[in-house]
Amino acid sequence: xxxxxxxxxxxxxxxxxxxxxxxxxxxxxxxxxxxxxxxxxxxxxxxxxxxxxxxxxxxxxxxxxxxxxxxxxxxxxxxxxxxxxxxxxxxxxxxxxxxxxxxxxxxxxxxxxxxxxxxxxxxxxxxxxxxxxxxxxxxxxxxxxxxxxxxxxxxxxxxxxxxxxxxxxxxxxxxxxxxxxxxxx
Numbered sequence: 001x002x003x004x005x006x007x008x009x010x011x012x013x014x015x016x017x018x019x020x021x022x023x024x025x026x027x028x029x030x031x032x033x034x035x036x037x038x039x040x041x042x043x044x045x046x047x048x049x050x051x052x053x054x055x056x057x058x059x060x061x062x063x064x065x066x067x068x069x070x071x072x073x074x075x076x077x078x079x080x081x082x083x084x085x086x087x088x089x090x091x092x093x094x095x096x097x098x099x100x101x102x103x104x105x106x107x108x109x110x111x112x113x114x115x116x117x118x119x120x121x122x123x124x125x126x127x128x129x130x131x132x133x134x135x136x137x138x139x140x141x142x143x144x145x146x147x148x149x150x151x152x153x154x155x156x157x158x159x160x161x162x163x164x165x166x167x168x169x170x171x172x173x174x175x176x177x178x179x180x181x182x183x184x185x
Contacts (some may be wrong), residue, residue, distance in 0.1 A: 003031040003173060006069040006097070008061070008090060008113075009043050013079025016045035016052035017159045018107050022073050025166035032174055034058045034069070037086050046077060061089045071173055072097040076108025076128065076158075085116035095119055098153065103172045105154040107165055110133060114153075124148055125155040 005026045007019060026033045037057045037146035039045050045052040072094060074081065084090040096115035098104045106114060111127045112134065115121055121139030125148050132142040147156045156165035156174060 001037055003070045003072060003176070004068060005031050005033050005071045005173065006036050006064065007033055007073045007075065008036045008053075008084065008085035008093065010090075011037060011039050011041075011081045011098060012044040012046070012086075014043060014045045014075050015077035015080070015108060015159065016047055017162060018025035018075035018077065018110075019045060019055070020053075021159075021162045022075070022105065022107075022166050022169055025071070025170055026173065029170045029173065031070075032163045033073075034095070036061055036064045036091065036093075038062075038084075046079075061087065061093060064094060066096040066100060066102075070176060071103035071104065071105070071169070074104070074113055076106075076110045078109050081110045081112040084113045087135065091117050101152050102170060103152050103154065103169070103176060105165065105169045105172075107156045107161070108158055111155060112142075113136075115172065123153055124150045125153060126157050128157055155185040 019058045023033045032104040038061050042056050094113050098119045108128045115134050115138040124141040126143050126145050135142045146161045147168050154168045
């Protein structure tokens with residue numbers, strides 16, 4: 001059975017490197033990335049404020065079931081998580097994944113979705129610096145580090161942190177796969 005990793009994004013405003021870099025890392029490590037979004041079709045990625053590439057949606061959030069995925073990646077960009085936090089199904093999916101103990105990896109502005117999901121109380125994480133007050137108001141402890149791993153939650157600040165973010169994500173997936181394999185044996 002292959003490890004499936006959900007990448008949850010809005011229809012536009014996704015910071016391209018924050019989707020494509022972890023996607024490649026997950027795929028290169030032998031796991032199956034799956035793009036989930038509220039609407040079918042394609043999503044529009046950006047390089048900060050300039051349009052980037054598009055990517056085909058694999059599954060809509062209304063058809064996504066938490067049990068089908070071993071981990072969740074939340075790319076940033078400002079508009080992407082801001083739109084997702086207004087989508088009740090996206091909020092519920094992220095909450096369910098984190099509450100279930102599955103790996104959730106969020107970079108840059110993506111923790112906005114986790115703030116909305118109400119899952120940050122007592123958690124230590126990082127993000128884009130402007131998110132600090134939102135995270136603290138949600139009960140989280142914000143730190144300024146390249147990557148923070150707090151149990152099943154992995155966070156990073158910005159695209160420059162992608163090597164550390166991708167490494168922590170792949171390590172968590174490999175650890176999870178080893179645990180799943182030993183349970184099956």
